[in-house]
Amino acid sequence: MKTKHLRVLQRTYVVLFFCFMYLPIAYMILFSFNQNKGYALFTGVTLKWYKSLLTNSSILSALWLSLEVALVSSVIATVMGTMAAIGISSMGRKSRLLITNVTYIPVVNPEIITGISLMLLFVAYQKFAANSDWLPNTIMGLPTLLIAHIAFNVPYVIFNVMPKLRQMDVRLYEAALDLGCTPRQAFFKVVLPEISPAVLSSFLICLTYSIDDFMISYFNSGTLETLPLQIYSMTRKKVSPEIYALSTIMFVIILSIILISNAWESHSYKKDQVRR
Amino acid sequence: MKLNNRKLAAPYLVWMVLFTVVPLLIVVYYAFTNVEGAFTLENLARVGGYGSVFVRSLLLALEATVLCLILAFPVAYFLSRLRASKQHIMLMLVMLPMWMNFLLRTYAWMGLLSVNGPINTLLGFLGLGPYTMLNTAGAVVLGMVYNYVPYMILPLYTSMTKIDASIVEAAQDLGANVRQTLVRILIPLSVPGICTGITMVFVPSVSTFAISRMLGGGANLLIGDLIEMQFLGNSYNLNVGSAMSLVLMVIVLLCMSFTSSFDEDEMEGVM
Numbered sequence: 001m002k003t004k005h006l007r008v009l010q011r012t013y014v015v016l017f018f019c020f021m022y023l024p025i026a027y028m029i030l031f032s033f034n035q036n037k038g039y040a041l042f043t044g045v046t047l048k049w050y051k052s053l054l055t056n057s058s059i060l061s062a063l064w065l066s067l068e069v070a071l072v073s074s075v076i077a078t079v080m081g082t083m084a085a086i087g088i089s090s091m092g093r094k095s096r097l098l099i100t101n102v103t104y105i106p107v108v109n110p111e112i113i114t115g116i117s118l119m120l121l122f123v124a125y126q127k128f129a130a131n132s133d134w135l136p137n138t139i140m141g142l143p144t145l146l147i148a149h150i151a152f153n154v155p156y157v158i159f160n161v162m163p164k165l166r167q168m169d170v171r172l173y174e175a176a177l178d179l180g181c182t183p184r185q186a187f188f189k190v191v192l193p194e195i196s197p198a199v200l201s202s203f204l205i206c207l208t209y210s211i212d213d214f215m216i217s218y219f220n221s222g223t224l225e226t227l228p229l230q231i232y233s234m235t236r237k238k239v240s241p242e243i244y245a246l247s248t249i250m251f252v253i254i255l256s257i258i259l260i261s262n263a264w265e266s267h268s269y270k271k272d273q274v275r276r
Numbered sequence: 277m278k279l280n281n282r283k284l285a286a287p288y289l290v291w292m293v294l295f296t297v298v299p300l301l302i303v304v305y306y307a308f309t310n311v312e313g314a315f316t317l318e319n320l321a322r323v324g325g326y327g328s329v330f331v332r333s334l335l336l337a338l339e340a341t342v343l344c345l346i347l348a349f350p351v352a353y354f355l356s357r358l359r360a361s362k363q364h365i366m367l368m369l370v371m372l373p374m375w376m377n378f379l380l381r382t383y384a385w386m387g388l389l390s391v392n393g394p395i396n397t398l399l400g401f402l403g404l405g406p407y408t409m410l411n412t413a414g415a416v417v418l419g420m421v422y423n424y425v426p427y428m429i430l431p432l433y434t435s436m437t438k439i440d441a442s443i444v445e446a447a448q449d450l451g452a453n454v455r456q457t458l459v460r461i462l463i464p465l466s467v468p469g470i471c472t473g474i475t476m477v478f479v480p481s482v483s484t485f486a487i488s489r490m491l492g493g494g495a496n497l498l499i500g501d502l503i504e505m506q507f508l509g510n511s512y513n514l515n516v517g518s519a520m521s522l523v524l525m526v527i528v529l530l531c532m533s534f535t536s537s538f539d540e541d542e543m544e545g546v547m
Contacts (some may be wrong), residue, residue, distance in 0.1 A: 004541055007544065010354055011352060011354075013350055013351075013354075014350070014351055017347065017351050017531070018369065020422070021370070021425075022373065022424075023388065024373075024381045024382075024384035024388065024422070025373060025376060025381065025384070025387055027384045027387060027388055028376070028380060028381070028384050028393070031384075031387070038317030041392065041488070050335075061388065080287055080288050080291065081288070083284040083287065083288065084284070084285045084289075085531050086281050086284050086285075087281055087282050087283065087284035087285025087286070087288070088285050090281050090282050091282055091285070099285070099289070101294060102292055102297065103292065103296075105296055105300070107530070108297060108479070108528075108532065109525065110477070110480065110482070110483030110500075110528060111480070111483065112484075112485065112500050112503055112504070112521070112524075113303070113521050113524065113525055114299075115304070116503065116517065116518075116521055117299035117300050117302065117303045117521075118295065118299050120299060120302045120514065120518065121298060121302055122304060123514070124302055132537075136335060146489040147295060150291075151291075151295040151296065152293065154288065159318065160289075161425045163447060179297050184283075187281075202307065208438050212375075212377060212378070214377075214378070214379060214486065217484075218508075219507060219508065226379070228377055228379060231377055231380055231383075232379050232486065235379055235382075235383045235490055237385075240381055240382070243380065244380075247376055247377065247380055250375075250376070251376060252416045254372065254375050255372065257382045258365075262364060262365050262368070265364070266361050272525060
């Protein structure tokens with residue numbers, strides 16, 4: 001009897017907890033339909049923010065910049081990180097330990113420190129470039145933004161791909177070589193297919209971190225505005241409900257991806273069970 | 277696995293030195309020099325003048341971390357005892373809010389907590405309030421807890437899935453009550469997750485500046501705000517800013533050495 005009470009209590013608590021987590025999101029969705037521009041009073045339902053979102057060039061250009069930076073930096077970070085993971089895995093214990101420890105720094109350091117340290121590097125570079133006549137000295141903007149995003153994303157790729165490499169059987173690679181593959185062929189035909197799930201998931205992690213990054217971009221974007229930066233400057237004054245509309249659209253897309261993938265997974269799981 | 281491909285790491289090694297090691301060395305250099313580039317300890321001495329801000333940041337971050345632990349523990353336990361298929365979707369529900377921009381979610385709290393916002397309206401119907409909730413230290417802690425509690429749930433959950441249900445049952449069969457099961461079985465067995473969770477909540481909480489600025493008004497400055505003001509704000513001073521960052525880094529390192537039973541399994545669960 002007592003455990004039953006406890007179970008009800010636990011369930012109620014979990015439900016309340018999820019209400020807490022989703023309260024601001026529900027609020028955001030509700031206010032994307034609000035007639036009035038304020039953030040406290042709900043005055044009536046409208047779709048006008050969704051309509052004006054499509055013509056708001058500053059939000060749309062910030063969105064495109066975010067997507068562009070995320071895509072380019074994630075591709076570079078994934079390629080460089082995967083190569084690094086393979087290279088590090090074939091090193092001796094000492095150098096491997098040293099490199100992984102340095103790679104941990106951007107992961108565990110507060111984001112604000114990664115942000116300002118890169119900014120100081122770029123400031124130092126600009127001072128240096130101002131005295132030379134062949135170095136470009138206006139790098140604050142897209143180049144620094146890309147470098148910063150690659151810099152915080154590469155470690156996640158490395159730490160995602162390395163465990164997969166460790167699990168892989170080295171004899172598969174050796175067998176491919178014995179059967180006449182060149183090292184290059186053995187890599188692309190044997191190793192890469194084996195680690196591709198980890199590579200793909202790292203790429204997706206990079207994309208989401210990059211799209212959502214605020215702290216590090218804040219110090220390294222020059223005058224450019226990614227979507228999070230634009231949202232931040234809006235919160236200093238007044239957030240346009242068009243941003244709520246954009247977030248609502250994004251929320252619906254993400255939620256449906258999750259629900260579809262989950263339904264698909266449990267479907268194939270059941271199929272498996274039947275076959276057995 | 278060992279392939280003979282050590283040189284594949286070369287581009288990354290160059291990158292790592294240029295964009296991880298050198299920037300940190302520059303921070304140290306700026307922290308110990310003045311504008312002319314001469315050695316000085318004055319920057320660090322000036323950081324001492326902001327002691328109260330540092331203490332406030334540490335206290336608020338500590339409060340947020342403890343609250344996160346208390347809130348997350350039952351949720352993580354509940355998740356870890358569900359059927360595998362249900363666990364998957366519930367975990368997704370925990371992570372889904374993190375996909376929405378954190379500034380927007382924090383801004384939503386500004387609306388929710390404001391004097392004429394929904395929470396005060398609701399309390400008004402019960403004949404209570406209105407309360408000033410926005411621009412208080414409590415609101416800052418709420419913002420930290422709300423934004424970082426998933427980072428506590430995920431490592432706790434990873435630890436707890438490894439606890440065999442029969443151990444808990446055995447404890448109950450042998451007459452342990454709820455409190456004894458918790459203190460003697462569940463908490464000791466989730467220590468790795470607790471440690472990872474504490475660092476993952478404490479570090480971003482102690483270094484934030486957006487949350488304190490939005491929910492704390494002007495009166496609740498944190499270390500992050502101070503640093504931001506030295507680099508991009510009105511009290512532009514890269515040297516003092518670097519000294520503050522250095523102190524913050526030392527604080528974070530100290531905190532992590534307390535909870536440094538990092539094992540790679542826990543990190544994988546989080547990433």
